[in-house]
């Protein structure tokens with residue numbers, strides 16, 4: 183990569199309407215469920231980001247017929263048993279979701295497979311998934327006792343487990359549920375904190391059964407799923423960049439349309455409201471995943487404390503929330519977010535290092551960061567660290583700096599938002 187992008191402040195505020203691309207978490211899961219269900223699955227508004235394309239590529243190597251059309255993706259599923267032993271390694275690219283959820287699916291398949299990813303994936307902890315999958319009876323191993331890729335899996339018959347998650351992670355929960363769907367008996371997962379529940383919702387959408395009682399999720403094994411028509415809502419994690427931009431760039435007023443409003447994902451809305459953002463959320467009635475429009479305008483922001491159960495509902499938005507906090511009056515504290523250290527990069531270090539270059543008053547803590555505002559930001563040379571969310575945070579920062587921002591390795595943004603700059607241009611021109 184190594185490309186460098188020059189970004190300058192727009193002449194006026196952000197204006198107009200935008201439909202952000204499909205939700206990444208839901209797009210991955212729609213391909214996965216479509217691949218193991220019986221019958222055709224049609225996915226509308228699928229996110230054509232590199233991560234979701236990695237998921238498609240892995241399932242094609244497992245013998246699944248998947249067609250990408252301009253406006254939809256079709257998956258010809260023939261049930262769990264139709265997945266075939268791959269003759270090549272399965273490359274999950276930069277995607278933690280693909281790597282971890284695939285492990286759950288492959289653990290119940292009676293064949294051998296190997297998962298690898300890029301340099302970033304090779305540093306992300308996998309023991310949190312290999313440990314519970316071993317309890318199901320899967321033979322699974324990897325570098326450093328199963329903690330890192332490359333991972334090798336020899337799946338087979340599984341026995342249901344009851345498992346308390348040591349970390350609040352939707353990826354770990356989902357891997358266990360995907361193994362549980364193939365196991366003998368009833369699998370139970372206990373969540374320490376509520377995390378995104380797209381897997382649970384999709385099991386129901388594909389004709390399966392799943393129950394939740396307080397913090398325990400129960401899924402019966404040996405379930406046959408049926409292909410479905412999936413409408414992917416706009417990704418609130420992508421919308422967060424424009425929500426922040428509109429709040430901090432003078433003279434802005436935008437509407438983001440058809441954004442997913444699943445209650446396990448809307449922490450960013452809660453935080454922005456508590457900070458005093460001038461916004462309106464208009465939910466569109468319907469079934470399935472909640473969806474609606476979000477109107478945002480330039481706002482006077484106040485610092486707040488962000489932590490506890492709110493963290494899983496905005497975990498991917500924290501880099502851009504840190505930028506937002508540089509423009510809020512007072513001291514913002516973000517805590518209980520140690521999970522940020524094991525994302526595409528160490529996002530605490532990356533955000534603090536790069537926002538400091540732009541003149542922010544920001545310090546790292548063990549489990550988050552402390553940001554003092556309101557601070558005027560200046561142009562500088564910054565780096566995405568190969569992390570899409572850091573790249574987009576820096577691009578949004580450039581909208582308020584007094585001189586240009588040069589973002590090194592901005593290409594990483596294609597992981598979750600290939601048309602990010604086109605969409606930004608629509609709002610500033």
Ligand SMILES: O=C(O)C1=C[C@@H](OP(=O)(O)O)[C@@H](O)[C@H](O)C1
Nearest residue numbers: 207279350351352353354497498
């Ligand atoms: O399940 C998912 O789709 C995701 C869960 C989160 O990761 P963790 O489960 O590791 O918290 C999130 O950070 C990631 O972007 C997508």
Ligand SMILES: C=C(OP(=O)(O)O)C(=O)O
Nearest residue numbers: 276277278279498525526
């Ligand atoms: C952490 C992320 O994704 P993943 O874990 O799938 O790589 C993200 O998109 O911010």
